[in-house]
Amino acid sequence: MNLKIAVLAGDGIGPEIMDQALKVTRAVCKRFNHEATFTEAITGACAIDAVGDPYPPETHQVCMAADAVLFGAIGHPKYDNNPNAPIRPEQGLLRMRKQLGLYGNIRPVMTFPSLIHKSPLRADLVEGADFVCIRELTGGMYFGRPQGRSEDGNTAYDTCVYTREEIERILHLAYRFARQRRKKLTVVDKANVIATSRLWRQIAQEMAPQYPDIETDYLFVDNAAMRIIQWPRSFDVLVTENLFGDILTDEASVITGSLGMLPSASIGIHTSLFEPIHGSYPQAAGKNIANPVAMILSAALMFEYAFNLHEEGAAIRQAVNASLEAGIVTEEIAEGGKAYTTSEVGDWVSEYIDS
Amino acid sequence: MNLKIAVLAGDGIGPEIMDQALKVTRAVCKRFNHEATFTEAITGACAIDAVGDPYPPETHQVCMAADAVLFGAIGHPKYDNNPNAPIRPEQGLLRMRKQLGLYGNIRPVMTFPSLIHKSPLRADLVEGADFVCIRELTGGMYFGRPQGRSEDGNTAYDTCVYTREEIERILHLAYRFARQRRKKLTVVDKANVIATSRLWRQIAQEMAPQYPDIETDYLFVDNAAMRIIQWPRSFDVLVTENLFGDILTDEASVITGSLGMLPSASIGIHTSLFEPIHGSYPQAAGKNIANPVAMILSAALMFEYAFNLHEEGAAIRQAVNASLEAGIVTEEIAEGGKAYTTSEVGDWVSEYIDS
Ligand SMILES: CC(C)[C@H](C(=O)O)[C@@H](O)C(=O)O
Ligand SMILES: CC(C)[C@H](C(=O)O)[C@@H](O)C(=O)O
Numbered sequence: 149m150n151l152k153i154a155v156l157a158g159d160g161i162g163p164e165i166m167d168q169a170l171k172v173t174r175a176v177c178k179r180f181n182h183e184a185t186f187t188e189a190i191t192g193a194c195a196i197d198a199v200g201d202p203y204p205p206e207t208h209q210v211c212m213a214a215d216a217v218l219f220g221a222i223g224h225p226k227y228d229n230n231p232n233a234p235i236r237p238e239q240g241l242l243r244m245r246k247q248l249g250l251y252g253n254i255r256p257v258m259t260f261p262s263l264i265h266k267s268p269l270r271a272d273l274v275e276g277a278d279f280v281c282i283r284e285l286t287g288g289m290y291f292g293r294p295q296g297r298s299e300d301g302n303t304a305y306d307t308c309v310y311t312r313e314e315i316e317r318i319l320h321l322a323y324r325f326a327r328q329r330r331k332k333l334t335v336v337d338k339a340n341v342i343a344t345s346r347l348w349r350q351i352a353q354e355m356a357p358q359y360p361d362i363e364t365d366y367l368f369v370d371n372a373a374m375r376i377i378q379w380p381r382s383f384d385v386l387v388t389e390n391l392f393g394d395i396l397t398d399e400a401s402v403i404t405g406s407l408g409m410l411p412s413a414s415i416g417i418h419t420s421l422f423e424p425i426h427g428s429y430p431q432a433a434g435k436n437i438a439n440p441v442a443m444i445l446s447a448a449l450m451f452e453y454a455f456n457l458h459e460e461g462a463a464i465r466q467a468v469n470a471s472l473e474a475g476i477v478t479e480e481i482a483e484g485g486k487a488y489t490t491s492e493v494g495d496w497v498s499e500y501i502d503s
Numbered sequence: 504m505n506l507k508i509a510v511l512a513g514d515g516i517g518p519e520i521m522d523q524a525l526k527v528t529r530a531v532c533k534r535f536n537h538e539a540t541f542t543e544a545i546t547g548a549c550a551i552d553a554v555g556d557p558y559p560p561e562t563h564q565v566c567m568a569a570d571a572v573l574f575g576a577i578g579h580p581k582y583d584n585n586p587n588a589p590i591r592p593e594q595g596l597l598r599m600r601k602q603l604g605l606y607g608n609i610r611p612v613m614t615f616p617s618l619i620h621k622s623p624l625r626a627d628l629v630e631g632a633d634f635v636c637i638r639e640l641t642g643g644m645y646f647g648r649p650q651g652r653s654e655d656g657n658t659a660y661d662t663c664v665y666t667r668e669e670i671e672r673i674l675h676l677a678y679r680f681a682r683q684r685r686k687k688l689t690v691v692d693k694a695n696v697i698a699t700s701r702l703w704r705q706i707a708q709e710m711a712p713q714y715p716d717i718e719t720d721y722l723f724v725d726n727a728a729m730r731i732i733q734w735p736r737s738f739d740v741l742v743t744e745n746l747f748g749d750i751l752t753d754e755a756s757v758i759t760g761s762l763g764m765l766p767s768a769s770i771g772i773h774t775s776l777f778e779p780i781h782g783s784y785p786q787a788a789g790k791n792i793a794n795p796v797a798m799i800l801s802a803a804l805m806f807e808y809a810f811n812l813h814e815e816g817a818a819i820r821q822a823v824n825a826s827l828e829a830g831i832v833t834e835e836i837a838e839g840g841k842a843y844t845t846s847e848v849g850d851w852v853s854e855y856i857d858s
Binding site for chain 2: 238292297371
């Protein structure tokens with residue numbers, strides 16, 4: 149198979165962790181006899197610096213022409229406390245999501261036995277937690293219009309909009325995930341208060357009979373925020389709208405103590421995109437100390453979801469587990485034990501795959 | 504002082520925990536020489552059953568005429584999975600908030616040393632956590648219009664609106680709380696994406712210089728959802744808009760392991776309202792087993808916030824602490840030790856105050 153991959157390393161630690169994911173991808177291609185073409189493009193703060201646009205048209209063309217996009221991280225401290233800056237890295241992110249039609253963001257939440265002690269939750273609650281958060285990514289308040297200010301500037305408004313097509317598309321995706329897992333889908337909304345949530349719930353209730361093998365249940369978003377902490381093992385697949393998903397997926401990402409290990413996938417109409425859930429971690433940029441595992445596992449998701457190559461994905465996962473067992477880990481995981489550099493971890497994992 | 508108190512016991516365990524709060528309130532009045540007039544009124548599912556309206560005009564009159572409202576809980580399982588029912592208990596709640604102008608919901612998040620082991624968080628993270636969540640309660644998506652469906656029913660929309668007045672009012676309230684505490688205010692928004700949040704942040708930045716003794720910081724709501732779990736001690740006062748507040752306050756309420764102990768206050772234009780943060784807990788209704796402490800501590804907040812009677816509030820708090828130390832607790836806290844009934848706990852606390 150010839151794999152056309154767009155490579156958007158982005159800002160901060162993006163480039164150095166991306167290097168490791170590319171090594172690993174090459175090792176997989178070698179072992180399983182695939183060809184890969186990598187095309188690099190700029191995005192984020194570095195693209196603003198270079199061309200004044202966080203998601204330039206050239207970058208969009210590269211993504212559109214690719215079967216999958218590997219994405220590092222974007223963001224720079226100089227934009228952090230200034231949400232009113234005219235051009236900001238996030239705008240590029242949102243435009244990219246919309247223009248590539250990346251409607252479904254998938255975040256597996258899993259525990260690593262060797263990292264459980266880093267979880268902020270009690271080990272007995274979080275051990276064995278294994279669920280997937282699916283967030284609708286191109287609708288809701290993020291893109292609803294009108295959005296803005298009254299003429300005098302003293303009233304602001306946003307609009308949350310969802311159509312039947314958008315809701316059905318993401319729910320079908322969520323049901324397909326549930327079917328391949330423990331067959332339980334939790335639809336999270338605020339149907340007791342808002343109209344868009346009532347449409348979500350109505351459509352979910354209409355669709356549920358099409359998936360008789362799946363148990364569908366419903367949670368209000370405030371209850372979901374509690375349940376993720378109190379009983380994380382009760383979830384299998386959780387699906388929700390864009391803004392609730394933003395909050396809940398971040399909440400869910402910290403309960404396992406392995407933020408630096410968690411990958412994500414964004415399923416799209418034109419292509420799909422794979423990125424670690426952690427950010428650009430500017431303090432570590434250029435130091436060769438950042439943990440590349442989330443980026444490497446994002447490449448595993450790419451093999452599975454974009455190319456339907458499951459053995460290839462599993463090989464990466466297996467290599468990562470072996471590296472953890474062997475203690476080939478970066479400093480924030482080593483905790484006083486021997487720490488390896490970003491590139492050493494990448495080398496070890498890719499050699500493990502290709503040997 | 505003559506205290507005019509409206510008593511809305513509501514549904515489920517509401518009436519039996521309310522009885523304990525009233526005993527305690529009477530004991531405080533006796534000890535400190537106040538007169539209290541209690542006027543009961545119906546709300547919630549029981550009001551729908553009685554008169555077809557979860558917040559009848561008579562109940563509103565009773566609240567308007569009172570200096571403070573003690574509120575139990577509302578909700579009944581028959582409404583739980585039917586957000587499309589034409590009349591629902593929550594509608595009464597929202598109407599009550601709007602009509603009484605209850606703009607500021609205050610939820611102290613505190614730990615009880617004897618309950619730390621019930622926290623889903625690691626004890627070392629949550630010990631000593633002590634912060635206040637302030638949620639704007641009469642604006643945002645809960646009340647913004649237009650809200651509804653397209654003619655064909657296949658598109659739904661909600662509107663989030665905030666005005667400068669609404670934002671300034673709640674921020675002033677939050678700053679006043681911070682001033683009486685550890686002098687730190689965290690403003691939570693999503694100013695990198697939505698227009699209402701950008702107005703929140705702009706106004707907060709304008710107001711901060713008026714409170715030079717307070718350190719103001721800003722967090723995006725997704726980061727706040729992580730930080731509440733990872734570092735709860737980093738908060739002093741957190742303020743946010745209605746829907747974010749709904750999610751974050753519920754998340755914050757479970758981290759201490761003492762959901763059954765936590766009171767809340769809703770500060771209003773016409774009156775203010777005090778209620779436990781737990782719900783109507785229908786499974787326990789009528790059994791005299793529910794924990795009345797959150798309701799009793801809500802009465803303490805009433806003395807402090809509605810009547811500015813701080814010694815009186817402190818006396819309740821002290822009595823509750825004494826009851827915990829003496830092991831006079833309901834079954835979910837007793838955990839195998841001797842369990843006391845709802846009314847026994849109420850009796851013990853009120854006798855402690857009045858002796
Ligand atoms: C940076 C921001 C616009 C973005 C979002 O809110 O979607 C981020 O929080 C995320 O979850 O990817
Ligand atoms: C019942 C519901 C309408 C309500 C809300 O969303 O405000 C509840 O969750 C709360 O927090 O008091």
